[in-house]
Amino acid sequence: MAQMQIQPAIEVAHLSKHFGQGSARVNALVDITMTVYPGQVIGLMGPSGSGKTTLLHCIACILEPSSGTITLDGDVVYEQKWLKSDLRRLRLDKIGFIFQYPNLLPFLDGSDNVSIVLDLAGFKPAAARARAGELLDYLEVGSRKHAFPRQLSGGEAQRVAIARALANRPKIILADEPTAPLDSPRARIVMDLLRRIATEQNAAIVVVTHDEMILDRFDHIYQLRDGRLEGEPTGVGLGTAPAEHPLANP
Amino acid sequence: MNLAYRDIKFNLLRFILTNFGLSLLLGVVIVITGVYGGMIDDALRQARAAHADLWIVEAGTNGPFAEASRIPGDTRELVSRVYGVARAGAVTYQTVQTRLNGKSLPLFLVGFEPGRPGGPHKLVAGREIMRSHYEFIVDVSAGLALGEVVSLGTHGHDFTVVGLMRNELTASGDPVGYITLQDAQALQFELSPPAERRQLASGGGVQGNDQINAVIAKVSPNVPLSEVASALTRWKHLTTLSQVQQETLLSKDVIDKSRKQQLLIMVLLIIVSAVIIALIVYTLTMDKVRSIATLKFVGAPDRTIVGLIVQQALSMGIFGYFIGLGLVVAFQPYFPRRLVLDFQSVSMVFFITVGICLAASTLGIRLALKVDPTEALASSG
Numbered sequence: 001m002a003q004m005q006i007q008p009a010i011e012v013a014h015l016s017k018h019f020g021q022g023s024a025r026v027n028a029l030v031d032i033t034m035t036v037y038p039g040q041v042i043g044l045m046g047p048s049g050s051g052k053t054t055l056l057h058c059i060a061c062i063l064e065p066s067s068g069t070i071t072l073d074g075d076v077v078y079e080q081k082w083l084k085s086d087l088r089r090l091r092l093d094k095i096g097f098i099f100q101y102p103n104l105l106p107f108l109d110g111s112d113n114v115s116i117v118l119d120l121a122g123f124k125p126a127a128a129r130a131r132a133g134e135l136l137d138y139l140e141v142g143s144r145k146h147a148f149p150r151q152l153s154g155g156e157a158q159r160v161a162i163a164r165a166l167a168n169r170p171k172i173i174l175a176d177e178p179t180a181p182l183d184s185p186r187a188r189i190v191m192d193l194l195r196r197i198a199t200e201q202n203a204a205i206v207v208v209t210h211d212e213m214i215l216d217r218f219d220h221i222y223q224l225r226d227g228r229l230e231g232e233p234t235g236v237g238l239g240t241a242p243a244e245h246p247l248a249n250p
Numbered sequence: 251m252n253l254a255y256r257d258i259k260f261n262l263l264r265f266i267l268t269n270f271g272l273s274l275l276l277g278v279v280i281v282i283t284g285v286y287g288g289m290i291d292d293a294l295r296q297a298r299a300a301h302a303d304l305w306i307v308e309a310g311t312n313g314p315f316a317e318a319s320r321i322p323g324d325t326r327e328l329v330s331r332v333y334g335v336a337r338a339g340a341v342t343y344q345t346v347q348t349r350l351n352g353k354s355l356p357l358f359l360v361g362f363e364p365g366r367p368g369g370p371h372k373l374v375a376g377r378e379i380m381r382s383h384y385e386f387i388v389d390v391s392a393g394l395a396l397g398e399v400v401s402l403g404t405h406g407h408d409f410t411v412v413g414l415m416r417n418e419l420t421a422s423g424d425p426v427g428y429i430t431l432q433d434a435q436a437l438q439f440e441l442s443p444p445a446e447r448r449q450l451a452s453g454g455g456v457q458g459n460d461q462i463n464a465v466i467a468k469v470s471p472n473v474p475l476s477e478v479a480s481a482l483t484r485w486k487h488l489t490t491l492s493q494v495q496q497e498t499l500l501s502k503d504v505i506d507k508s509r510k511q512q513l514l515i516m517v518l519l520i521i522v523s524a525v526i527i528a529l530i531v532y533t534l535t536m537d538k539v540r541s542i543a544t545l546k547f548v549g550a551p552d553r554t555i556v557g558l559i560v561q562q563a564l565s566m567g568i569f570g571y572f573i574g575l576g577l578v579v580a581f582q583p584y585f586p587r588r589l590v591l592d593f594q595s596v597s598m599v600f601f602i603t604v605g606i607c608l609a610a611s612t613l614g615i616r617l618a619l620k621v622d623p624t625e626a627l628a629s630s631g
């Protein structure tokens with residue numbers, strides 16, 4: 001059957017995460033199960049403190065879950081103990097992370113902020129620079145590639161940060177409120193961009209957002225409340241169930 | 251891409267200022283080594299100027315510099331006859347005061363036998379001593395010109411300057427002068443206390459004024475030094491010191507007196523440098539906590555992050571060291587004390603600096619490795 005051939009990019013099964021012990025214990029995530037396929041753009045919504053960032057960090061292998069499993073592109077993470085260095089490598093190769101704030105390295109110019117991840121992944125400097133240039137052009141900040149972060153506007157810096165997240169052609173892109181510091185039109189531009197990347201690069205994208213204006217850009221929206229997923233994911237806008245996913249029948 | 255270099259380039263002014271401060275500190279460490287080297291070199295100057303292989307002095311003394319030594323004037327003839335002695339020369343050493351242009355001028359006078367070991371080594375002007383009396387070769391720092399006449403000793407014999415030398419100074423910086431052995435003996439005789447002089451004149455003790463302080467021997471290259479030295483032990487009224495023993499003896503005095511202080515200052519300075527470098531590295535790392543968190547987030551290995559810190563610490567130390575060394579070398583002529591920077595001690599300071607930097611970076615490395623990427627990026631910025 002066609003859908004059997006699609007391997008999920010992200011599979012989260014019975015994931016729980018708590019912080020602290022005893023009376024100070026916070027159950028940030030409780031029994032989360034969700035699946036994201038390549039090419040999908042998933043929204044994650046919920047009130048502040050509901051566990052959105054924690055979930056994203058768990059998927060990004062930055063936080064170790066208390067229980068449950070996460071499978072990224074076929075690799076089961078945390079099932080057996082992974083070395084921190086192996087997790088970093090996995091993150092470098094498979095995951096692109098977009099923060100609410102660009103978090104660019106202040107001492108590198110736009111181009112180098114992108115090529116640093118290629119450099120770390122073992123690209124030759126010239127190849128890394130060329131790819132960084134392409135990405136920045138693609139994100140329409142190519143003209144600012146020699147500017148340092150402090151010389152960039154918020155929107156420009158965010159696009160450089162997105163270019164960095166895309167540099168290694170990750171299968172998974174995680175974005176934590178990437179549109180929060182942007183105005184509505186710019187937020188829509190960024191969302192359209194993520195949409196395009198999902199389609200063009202067949203990446204699975206999870207976006208945490210508060211922004212009601214961009215909800216139509218998601219395939220599914222998960223609602224988090226007190227660390228639990230509420231009800232079934234709502235398919236809005238371009239919603240595609242795995243079986244009818246465009247890539248299911250190439 | 252070298253992150254350490256990029257960060258330095260981005261914060262170039264900060265790097266330069268920090269380096270300048272550090273270079274002053276390391277410069278002081280280098281100066282202390284230089285002063286110490288200078289003191290030892292000063293102490294050895296007279297002994298080195300003689301270009302001796304063996305020193306024959308009064309029995310049981312560490313003469314002629316560390317202790318007084320008086321031996322009969324004919325000792326040189328005895329020594330010359332020993333198998334393996336190529337050349338030998340009798341010498342006297344004495345300090346005299348003279349006056350030049352109304353100012354008193356202390357001189358360190360060497361009496362030597364022209365044509366034999368112990369004489370002046372290299373003249374910058376004039377000629378060797380040719381006559382047996384009243385000719386004088388002196389260091390330029392005395393302020394005397396060729397042909398100038400100066401009176402030495404209580405009887406005011408006039409000595410004519412026939413040659414000039416450079417950098418022939420005593421440990422205390424007094425100019426050195428050379429006169430013939432006969433002149434020197436006459437001066438020594440007339441300058442010694444009256445009682446002793448009477449005794450000497452009446453033939454008591456060592457005969458007459460024919461006394462010398464040491465005999466300098468050059469040994470044939472094909473005869474072992476030790477063999478010659480042991481042959482010389484046959485005279486019980488003499489002691490033989492090799493040049494190495496002489497130098498050890500003379501530097502021991504300086505080392506005993508000042509090594510403890512030097513060492514203490516060095517250790518303090520090194521501790522201060524280490525603390526300062528550690529603090530600089532620590533604050534540099536603090537400033538980069540967000541960048542380090544981001545690097546961890548995108549998947550940079552610890553080696554990249556540790557490399558960033560260690561390379562910055564090392565480049566700071568190494569630049570600081572060379573700037574410091576450059577400053578010391580550039581300002582060396584203006585130092586009140588002569589500095590002797592030998593390769594060994596200068597490179598020792600270098601390796602200590604590198605060691606300090608590595609040790610000092612551990613503090614920054616610990617901080618960097620502890621940075622929790624999720625916490626560091628939780629706040630805006």
Ligand SMILES: Nc1ncnc2c1ncn2[C@@H]1O[C@H](COP(=O)(O)OP(=O)(O)O)[C@@H](O)[C@H]1O
Binds near residue numbers: 026028050051
């Ligand atoms: N490192 C931590 N230590 C303790 N509690 C934490 C930590 N990180 C998050 N939490 C708690 O977990 C819950 C979920 O937080 P978070 O995932 O940041 O929520 P959201 O991103 O949805 O606003 C909150 O109650 C928060 O206080």
Ligand SMILES: [Mg+2]
Binds near residue numbers: 052053054
């Ligand atoms: Mg959050």
